[in-house]
Amino acid sequence: MAKPSDLFDRQYEWDDLERFVTSTSPGVRVGVLSGRRRVGKSYLLRRLVREFGGIYHMALEEEPGPALQRFADGLVAQRLHAGQVRFRDWNEAMRAALPPAGVGLAPLGDPAPGRAGAPLLVIDELPYLLAHPAGRELPSVLQSLVDESRSASGWPSYRVIVCGSALSIMSELRAGQRRREHVPSASPEAEIPEQLSGSRPLRGRAELDLMLRPFDFRTSAGLYGIADPTVAFALYAIVGGIPGYRDLLADASPQTMAELDDLLVSTVLNPSHALFGETAYLLREDPRITERALYYSVLAAIAGGATTPSKIAAVLGRAQRSLGHALDVLITAGFVCKDDDVLLQRRPTLTIADPIVRFHELVVNPRLVAFEERRAMQAWRAARETVRAQVFGPAFEEIAREWTLRYACEETLGGPVGEVGRTVVNDRAGRAQHELDVVALAAGGRRGGGAPVVRAIGEVKDSDRPRSGADLARLDRVRALLVARGVEAAGAKLLLFGRAGFDPELQAAADRRSEVELVDIHRLYTGR
Structure with a gap:
């Protein structure tokens, strides 16, 4: 069916959800939808229920008893008055919602008129239910219902989608195990209570695993x-x-x-506006973030350029081992990215994953008094250089890599590409290091996977001055260094990204050399 007209973009996600709901597979099937706060999960799921029928239940931060009763009231709303049905626990509630054939009435009802699909139950903000001991049985109950419905014939088709914004908990729910490969941590496994994640029971039972990401x-x-x-x-x-x-x-x-x-x-710069305190709002999503001063300090250090655990420890004046747990939490919660060198199995760098968090750490917090005293325009103008170098600069690099991966055509890149990342190239003769902002591997090549073919290398500069022939000469030098190191990069395209454009000398050189591509802000947004 067509995507709802009031749903912007999200065609692939809608197709995945529609396929899940309309599947003819019998029994209870569970899907997991996750994504950071305000990314549009609830909006998407409400439209799914509107189109296909079923029940949408939004969990709240409330005590276990009222939470269970609200679910009961929603379940029977079309047949009975609120409070006429009570459940002892979530096991009883879910078995009432998803009964076997011939046992009770299926409160989820039939699909919407003209829509083919199984009865649908959506439980939004599941982590709120998992925060209490009474709700931590819910994943186990779903596991039991999935297993029972698979082993017995004649079980009706049901579709259950659980959703949440606490990314660390939702990742545990999907994976069923801690992902500790990101940052070495001195913290024991028990520091993140297993009962908070509800992970083990649903491992392997979730048929749909959909991460809703921000728009590009x-x-x-x-x-x-x-x-x-x-x-x-x-x-x-x-x-x-x-x-x-x-x-x-x-x-x-x-x-x-x-x-x-x-x-x-x-x-964003107005103390009365919701976005002024957005970082604190987002941090509250993860129940593991309790010592907030430490997490704010780590985020500020990374935003300021401390891109490794040792550098962060130096900025904070703490032992590196004492930061392992905090970094692990920030990575699994989606606040921090660990970006490995695309050509080397070392030199990972840590960066802020969310632009608005980076903006708050670099622009708002250092000038908090001025903004709170309503001197916003004055403080904003004073922050211009910080914004250009530390906000616009990293963002321009990120969209250059994204353009290379998603929008640049094969002619531009010299063929199909796979992974796109960054690398650092040592120049011993010149006693220097060159940072390559864009490295595009040939399709099928993976970082750390032997000797991948490099399709393109690129340098990104967010500057008010046009890029020049010297920039191209430096990129030629870096390509030669890669080849001398044994990297298959002799035929790599040379990409120069510049927000302020290119001077006549560089433009003339690009016209003469077919392997040189100049990419300005207009080409990033409209070209290939």
């Missing part, structure tokens, strides 16, 4: 209706591709940098 830079420009790529990029670098921010920004659609300044001063 091009889709975000369409969401806000911004025609000028420069304005679209600036907004994306600050708030990212979170669709929920569109409503919080009052459906604004800035078309000039002056309009964007006014928008930011009245919203």
Whole structure:
């Protein structure tokens, strides 16, 4: 069926959910949907229930008894009055919602008229239920129902989707094991209580495992209706591709940098606005984040350029081992990315995953008094250089890699590509290190997987000055160093990304050399 007209983008996600709901497989089938706060999970699931029928239940932060009763009331709302049905526990509640054939009435009802699909139950914000001992049996109950329905014939088809914003808990729910490969941690396994995750029972039972991610830079420009790529990029670098921010920004659609300044001063930089305290709001999603001062300090250190555990420890004046658990939590919760060198199995770097968190750490928090005293425009202007170097710079690198992976055509890159990342190249003769912002491996090549073919290498610069022939000469030098090191990069395309464009000398060189590609902000947003 067609995607709902009031659902922006999300075609692939809608197709996955529709396929899950309309599957003819018998029995209880469970799907897991996760994603950070405000990414549009609830909006998407409510439209799924609207189109296919079923029950949508939003869990709240409340005591176990009222939480169970609210579920009971929602389950029987079309047949009985609130409070007329009570369940002793979640086992009884779920068995009432998903009964075997011939046992009681299926409260989920039939699919919506004209829609083919199994009765659907959505439990949104599941981590709120798992926070109490009474709710921690829920994953085990679902496991039991899945197993029973698979082993018995004649069991009706049911579809259950559980959803949550606490990424660390939802990742445990899907994977069934801790993912400790990111950052070495001195903390024992028991520091994250297993009962919080509810992970072991659903391991292998979830048929759908869907992560709802933020929109990319091009889709975000369409969401806000911004025609000028420069304005679209600036907004994306600050708030990212979170669709929920569109409503919080009052459906604004800035078309000039002056309009964007006014928008930011009245919203993100306004103490009265919800986005002013967004970092704290997001951190509260993970129950493991209790010593918030430490986590704020770690985020500030990473945003400021401390990209390894040892550098973070030096900034904070703490032993590196004491930060292992905090870093592990921030990575699994989606606040921090661990980015490995695409050509080497070492030199991992830590970066802030969420643009608005990075913006708060670098721009808002250091000038908090000025913003709270309503000197927002003055403080915003004073932060211009910080924004250009530490907000726009990293964001421009990120969208350059994303463009290379998703939008650049094979002619531009010299063939199909697989992984895209970054690397550091040592120049012993020149006694220097060269950071390559973009390294595109040939399709099928993987980082750390032998000797991959390098399709393209690129250097990204967010500067007010056009890029010059010296930039191309440096990229030629880096490619030669890679070849001398034994990397298959002799035929690699050379990509130069520049937000301020390119000078005539470089433009002329690119016209003469077919392996050189110049990519400005307009090509990033509209070209291939």
